[in-house]
Amino acid sequence: MTTAVDTTKATDGRDPNSDNRPVPPGSTMVTLKIARFNPEDPDSAGWKEYEVPALPSDRLLNLLMYVKNYIDGSLAFRRSCAHGICGSDAMLINGVNRLACKVLMKDMLPKDGKSITITVAPLRGLPVEKDLYVDMEPFFKSYRDVMPYLITSGNQPTAERIQSQTDRARFDDTTKCILCACCTTSCPVFWADGSYFGPAAIVNAHRFIFDSRDEGAAERLEILNDAEGVWRCRTTFNCTDACPRGIQVTQAIQEVKRALLFAR
Ligand code: SF4
């Protein structure tokens, strides 16, 4: 559905062309161009445009919520925390993998008041279930396959498991992962072959492989030595660029490769 509304700057707090949609004073009308797909009507798939008001204090997620609340309630997308923590609202925004709640409108709205169009599409490489909502199961299967939990062999300590600050720092970066899939779905190797473990699974294996308290490193390394494991990585850095947590994803993959080549 495409809505036609006045795209000039709103001043009276009300959109004159719609049925009672709120338009906050000082907002700028933005065109959201969203890739729609309804599995019950696949022939209707395609880009649909929506005119929505944006304030500099909005995140892109607010604009998607506006579409859903006031224009078309059938729009499907995931979101939960709205603060860059849960990792559920990853999508392709202007061709780049981002979390919708971390895209600030103040960075996108033009200073000259000209109209802008923002394109929003589902993550690449995962099956689309509806609109911006993808099937995450292939992604989480790879995650589960690398055993992302502490493995010990029954030597239960009587107090907490002690770890030096240096040992803790060894895997600090990879503890920050929120499993958003921005990295894996920006990886050309994953696009070409979905059976590649993908950077997120390797990051989460890294988090335990280099944990001095863990005893499952050899097993995890053997898993990642597989034909679909770390050797598929072509070091293109797409994953590092895409990570909203700033994790040095490609470096973590290189460290796992080195651990396979030499003693960890
Ligand atoms: S560095 Fe490796 S894992 Fe990351 S995007 Fe490139 S090929 Fe994929």
Ligand code: SF4
């Ligand atoms: S490594 Fe970064 S981009 Fe990849 S899943 Fe974790 S948080 Fe998301």
Ligand code: FES
């Ligand atoms: S909604 Fe949780 S990270 Fe964006």
